[in-house]
Amino acid sequence: MKLRPILWLLLPAAVLLAGFILAPSLDLFRASLFDPDFTMQHFQRLVDRGVYLDVMWRTIRVSLIVAVLCTVIGYPVAFFINLQPSRRQTLLLFLILIPMWMSILIRTYAWIVVLGRDGLVNQALAALGLAQEPVQMLFTSGAVLAAMVQILLPIQILTCYAAMTEIDFDLIRAARVLGARPRQAIARVFVPLSLDGTLTGLVIVFMLSMGFFITPALLGGRQDTMIANLIEFQVQRLNWSFAAALGVVLLVLTVAMIVLLRGAGRLLARRVLKGGL
Amino acid sequence: MNYTRFVLHAAIAASLAGPAAAEDKVLTIAGSGGVVKEITEKVFIPAFEEDTGWTTKFIAAESNIMLEVRTMLASGNMLYDAMEVSASNYPIGVQEGLLAPIDYALLDPDNQLPDKAKKEFGVVAAAYSTVLVQRLDKTPEGKKMQSWADFWDVETFPGPRSLNRQPQYTMEFALLADGVAKEDLYDVLGTDEGLDRAFAKLDEIKPYIPVWWTSGAQSVQLLSDGEVFYSSTYNGRVTKLQESGIPAEIVWNGGALHTSYVGIPKNAPNYKEAHDWIRVRTMRPDLEIQYVRQLPYPNFAPGLFDEMSEEVARNMPTYPANAEVQFVAYDEFWAANIDRIRERFDEWLLE
Missing domain, CATH: 3.40.190.10 (Periplasmic binding protein-like II)
Structure with missing residues (x-):
C-alpha cells in the first residue's frame, strides 16, 4: 500500500476545500431553497421577471466577449514573447506580471481617471479639437469591457505562453525539412499544439469574468449590471435567500458554460488536428 | 452551522479586534464615517468619557449597519452597544426586531426632551x-x-x-x-x-x-x-x-x-451605559452647538437654538425658511x- 502516505499529502487541501468551499456551497443551496421552509419562490421570481434573465444573459455575453478579446490580443503577444531570447522573455513576462500585483479596485479606479468627463481621454480629444463636448465614456458598457480585458489579459497571455513553451520546436523544424513553408508550419503544427492551452486560458478568463463585481459596479451604468452586482444588491437589501438563489444560478451557469466551452474546444481541436487551419 | 453568517461574523470580529478590545469598560458605538465620525470624536466622545470614566470605540459602519447588526444577532455575539440609526434604517430595525427599546425613565428622568425627539427605539440625534x-x-x-x-x-x-x-x-x-x-x-x-x-x-x-x-x-x-x-x-x-x-x-x-436616531441594538452588552451615551449625544446643548457649527445636523437638545447666531441657523435644515419649503x-x-x-x-x- 504505497498510495496511502501519498494520500495524506492531500489532507490539508481536502480539509480546506471541504470547510471553505464545499460546506458554504451546500449552505448556499440550502439558503436558496429553505426560507425557512422549502420553497421555490426565489427561483420562480428569477424566471418570472425578464429583467433577471436579461442580467444573466448579459453576464454570459460580456464574459464571452472578454474571453475572446483576451485571446485575440493575448495569443500574438504570447507568441511574440516565446520567440524572444530567454533573458528577454523573463523581462517581458515580468512586465506583464506587474499589473497583477495591483488590486483590481485600484486598476478599476485608474480607468475612472482615464475615462471620466474631465479624464485623460476627454482632455486629449478636446486638445485635438475632436470633441466639443466631453464624451460620456464612464458608466458605459465600453468602459466595463475595456477595463475587464485590461485586468484579465495577463492571465490569458501567461496561459498561452505556458502552453507554447511546452511545444517541441524540433517538430516545426521537421515540418520545414519536409517542405512546409514557415507560415504553413506555424498554422499546421504550432497553432494546433498550442490550442489546448489557449482554450484553457479562454475558459479561465471566462470563468473569472462571470463573477466580476467591482468593475461593472464602478465603471458601468445601470444597464451594465452583472449577476455578482445583483447578488451584492440583494444582500444589501437583506434578501439573503434571493441572493442565494442568484448565487446558485451563477454557479450552475458558469459550470454549464465551462462544460460547453470545453466540449466545443475539443471538437474544434479535433478538426484542426485533422485538417489544419 | 450557517457558514455565510459565520464567515461574515468572523470578518466583522476581525475588523473590531483593535487594541482597545483588551480593556474592560469600553462602550462600542457604531456610526457613519467621514465628517460625522470626525466631529463626534472631537465633541461628544471626550464629554462622555469624562462623565463616565469609560472609554469608547467608534466604528465607522459606512455601508449597511443593519446588515452588520443582523449578522451579529444571528451569531449570538453583539459587538455594538449603541449605534446611529438613519431615517430609512429605523423602520427596518423596528420591523426586524434588531433594536432594543429606549428606557426613558433611565435616560431622561426629568422629562426634558420634547415628544418629537422620542421614539420607542431611538432618540433623535440629528435632523x-x-x-x-x-x-x-x-x-x-x-x-x-x-x-x-x-x-x-x-x-x-x-x-x-x-x-x-x-x-x-x-x-x-x-x-x-x-x-x-x-x-x-x-x-x-x-x-x-x-x-x-x-x-x-x-x-x-x-x-x-x-x-x-x-x-x-x-x-x-x-x-x-x-x-x-x-x-x-x-x-x-x-x-x-x-x-x-x-x-x-x-x-x-x-x-x-429627515430625522435620524441614536439607538441600542438588541442584546447590546452595555445596555445601561448606552443610555449615558445617548444622553450626552442628544441632551447637551453646549456640546450640540459645537457639533452644529461644523455639521448642520441639529437635534432637539433642550435650548439649542437659543445658542445659535442667525448666520449658523440659516444653514440648518430646520431653519424656518428652509423647513417651510x-x-x-x-x-x-x-x-x-x-x-x-x-x-x-x-x-x-x-x-
Whole structure:
C-alpha cells in the first residue's frame, strides 16, 4: 500500500476545500431553497421577471466577449514573447506580471481617471479639437469591457505562453525539412499544439469574468449590471435567500458554460488536428 | 452551522479586534464615517468619557449597519452597544426586531426632551435633509435650478444628473416634479395610480442619469469630479464640497427633511451605559452647538437654538425658511410600503 502516505499529502487541501468551499456551497443551496421552509419562490421570481434573465444573459455575453478579446490580443503577444531570447522573455513576462500585483479596485479606479468627463481621454480629444463636448465614456458598457480585458489579459497571455513553451520546436523544424513553408508550419503544427492551452486560458478568463463585481459596479451604468452586482444588491437589501438563489444560478451557469466551452474546444481541436487551419 | 453568517461574523470580529478590545469598560458605538465620525470624536466622545470614566470605540459602519447588526444577532455575539440609526434604517430595525427599546425613565428622568425627539427605539440625534444640489459653474449663464421640476427640465438645464439608487425620497422628488403638492405626496404615492405616475415621471429622466449613487460619499464625489452637474444628496455633505472650492448650491425647495436616531441594538452588552451615551449625544446643548457649527445636523437638545447666531441657523435644515419649503420624510409610509416599491424600483432600474 504505497498510495496511502501519498494520500495524506492531500489532507490539508481536502480539509480546506471541504470547510471553505464545499460546506458554504451546500449552505448556499440550502439558503436558496429553505426560507425557512422549502420553497421555490426565489427561483420562480428569477424566471418570472425578464429583467433577471436579461442580467444573466448579459453576464454570459460580456464574459464571452472578454474571453475572446483576451485571446485575440493575448495569443500574438504570447507568441511574440516565446520567440524572444530567454533573458528577454523573463523581462517581458515580468512586465506583464506587474499589473497583477495591483488590486483590481485600484486598476478599476485608474480607468475612472482615464475615462471620466474631465479624464485623460476627454482632455486629449478636446486638445485635438475632436470633441466639443466631453464624451460620456464612464458608466458605459465600453468602459466595463475595456477595463475587464485590461485586468484579465495577463492571465490569458501567461496561459498561452505556458502552453507554447511546452511545444517541441524540433517538430516545426521537421515540418520545414519536409517542405512546409514557415507560415504553413506555424498554422499546421504550432497553432494546433498550442490550442489546448489557449482554450484553457479562454475558459479561465471566462470563468473569472462571470463573477466580476467591482468593475461593472464602478465603471458601468445601470444597464451594465452583472449577476455578482445583483447578488451584492440583494444582500444589501437583506434578501439573503434571493441572493442565494442568484448565487446558485451563477454557479450552475458558469459550470454549464465551462462544460460547453470545453466540449466545443475539443471538437474544434479535433478538426484542426485533422485538417489544419 | 450557517457558514455565510459565520464567515461574515468572523470578518466583522476581525475588523473590531483593535487594541482597545483588551480593556474592560469600553462602550462600542457604531456610526457613519467621514465628517460625522470626525466631529463626534472631537465633541461628544471626550464629554462622555469624562462623565463616565469609560472609554469608547467608534466604528465607522459606512455601508449597511443593519446588515452588520443582523449578522451579529444571528451569531449570538453583539459587538455594538449603541449605534446611529438613519431615517430609512429605523423602520427596518423596528420591523426586524434588531433594536432594543429606549428606557426613558433611565435616560431622561426629568422629562426634558420634547415628544418629537422620542421614539420607542431611538432618540433623535440629528435632523438632515436630502436636497437637490447644483454646480453653479455648470448651469447655463444666469440660470439656477429652483425646484425638482427644473431638475427634470433637460432643455433648460442640460447635463448629466444623479439620483439615489433607493426609491425612498426619489419617488417623492419625481412626484414633486410632476406637480404634486408636498402635502399630498404620501396620499398620492400610497395609491397604485400615484405609484405609476411617479414611475412614469422617472421614465422621463432615466436616460439623463448615467449613474445612480449608492452612498452619500459617492454623490458628492460625482459632483466634485464633474461627472454629474446636478444630484440629490445630504445637506451636510454640501458644506465640505463648498469648502473644497466647488461652487455647489443647495435648493431647499422640495427637499426631504429627515430625522435620524441614536439607538441600542438588541442584546447590546452595555445596555445601561448606552443610555449615558445617548444622553450626552442628544441632551447637551453646549456640546450640540459645537457639533452644529461644523455639521448642520441639529437635534432637539433642550435650548439649542437659543445658542445659535442667525448666520449658523440659516444653514440648518430646520431653519424656518428652509423647513417651510421642504416636506417631512414619512418613515412609517416607507416601512409599510418599502418591499412592494423597492422590488419594482430595483427591477425598473435594470430594465
